[in-house]
Amino acid sequence: MPSDLELLAQIKEGKQIAFSALVSRYEQVVRGTVIGMLGHTTEADDVAQEVFIRFYKSLDKFRGDSALGTYLTRIAINLSLNELKRRQRQHQRLVPMQKEQKQVIQIADKAADPSRNDNKQLIEKALQLISEDFRAVVVLRLIDGYSVKETAAILQLPQGTVASRLARAQLKLREVINALSY
Amino acid sequence: MNIEELLAYSLDNDLTATEQVRLEQALVESDGLRQLQDELFAMRSLMQGQLPAKNKSFVQDVLRQLPLEATIAQLSAGTRVLRLFPSVAAACVFVIGISYIGLHLGDADWISDQLVGTAYLSAEEAYTYIDTYE
Numbered sequence: 588m589p590s591d592l593e594l595l596a597q598i599k600e601g602k603q604i605a606f607s608a609l610v611s612r613y614e615q616v617v618r619g620t621v622i623g624m625l626g627h628t629t630e631a632d633d634v635a636q637e638v639f640i641r642f643y644k645s646l647d648k649f650r651g652d653s654a655l656g657t658y659l660t661r662i663a664i665n666l667s668l669n670e671l672k673r674r675q676r677q678h679q680r681l682v683p684m685q686k687e688q689k690q691v692i693q694i695a696d697k698a699a700d701p702s703r704n705d706n707k708q709l710i711e712k713a714l715q716l717i718s719e720d721f722r723a724v725v726v727l728r729l730i731d732g733y734s735v736k737e738t739a740a741i742l743q744l745p746q747g748t749v750a751s752r753l754a755r756a757q758l759k760l761r762e763v764i765n766a767l768s769y
Numbered sequence: 770m771n772i773e774e775l776l777a778y779s780l781d782n783d784l785t786a787t788e789q790v791r792l793e794q795a796l797v798e799s800d801g802l803r804q805l806q807d808e809l810f811a812m813r814s815l816m817q818g819q820l821p822a823k824n825k826s827f828v829q830d831v832l833r834q835l836p837l838e839a840t841i842a843q844l845s846a847g848t849r850v851l852r853l854f855p856s857v858a859a860a861c862v863f864v865i866g867i868s869y870i871g872l873h874l875g876d877a878d879w880i881s882d883q884l885v886g887t888a889y890l891s892a893e894e895a896y897t898y899i900d901t902y903e
Contacts, residue, residue: 603835606832610827610828610831611823611828614823614824614827615821616820618824619819622821623819632827632830635827636830636834639831640835710812710816725816730817732817750782751770751778753777754774754777754780754781755774755777757809757813758773758777761805761808761809
């Protein structure tokens with residue numbers, strides 16, 4: 588199996604098959620990041636695809652200082668945060684609603700959801716109810732499986748900040764999961 | 770950092786000796802904290818299986834958006850402009866054409882003799898030409 592650097596060299600030579608191999612290699616981690624941040628929405632796959640298109644367009648900017656997976660994940664996080672901002676702007680225009688009210692309604696929706704016992708969906712829903720800062724560290728560390736150090740590098744934050752944020756995020760997430768479960 | 774945060778923190782980080790003793794002691798004394806520990810372990814275990822399954826059409830969906838980008842990226846600068854801004858390219862061709870015509874008209878090259886083809890004839894050839902066609 589060719590290494591990331593070998594694939595990159597082939598992509599720069601215009602070999603599209605190398606690019607498809609690279610997309611296939613990192614599809615899950617990129618989609619995992621985006622879906623973790625945005626939920627299973629129609630935009631999530633569009634954003635995940637956009638991650639690879641952006642990478643392709645700016646191929647020359649990748650100098651190999653960080654691992655390719657880390658680099659792609661950073662793009663995924665940034666595009667997801669942009670999408671969340673866009674949603675917030677849209678939401679503010681369309682439905683002026685307090686955050687707390689929104690959460691109560693979402694929790695009520697969950698109670699009526701016949702798939703409430705589906706742990707995967709439960710976690711996905713719970714993730715959408717914690718703050719973006721908490722969500723990002725949880726997604727990177729606990730879903731994508733990056734170390735605290737790598738998570739800090741992706742988010743460009745000090746390692747100590749990520750460590751303490753991760754601790755508080757887990758407590759918050761557990762609280763939300765418990766609220767959704769009963 | 771309160772004891773619950775310390776517990777969550779310990780799952781990803783090394784604790785100092787003092788913190789370690791404080792946490793272990795609290796775990797021994799508190800049922801609630803032990804329950805929290807169990808719940809955090811269970812939650813983390815669930816999260817690990819949260820990566821989505823591969824989507825069969827994903828790679829193709831990405832590649833489908835690529836050809837135009839890929840082709841354009843591989844073209845020379847001039848051709849790239851042509852592809853990206855066809856109206857600008859057409860305008861450039863038009864301006865160059867007009868300038869070319871203008872230059873030649875300025876030199877008065879397009880007089881009737883040149884169009885007929887007699888402009889560069891010697892006097893003798895011209896007489897022959899006139900005799901032939903009169």
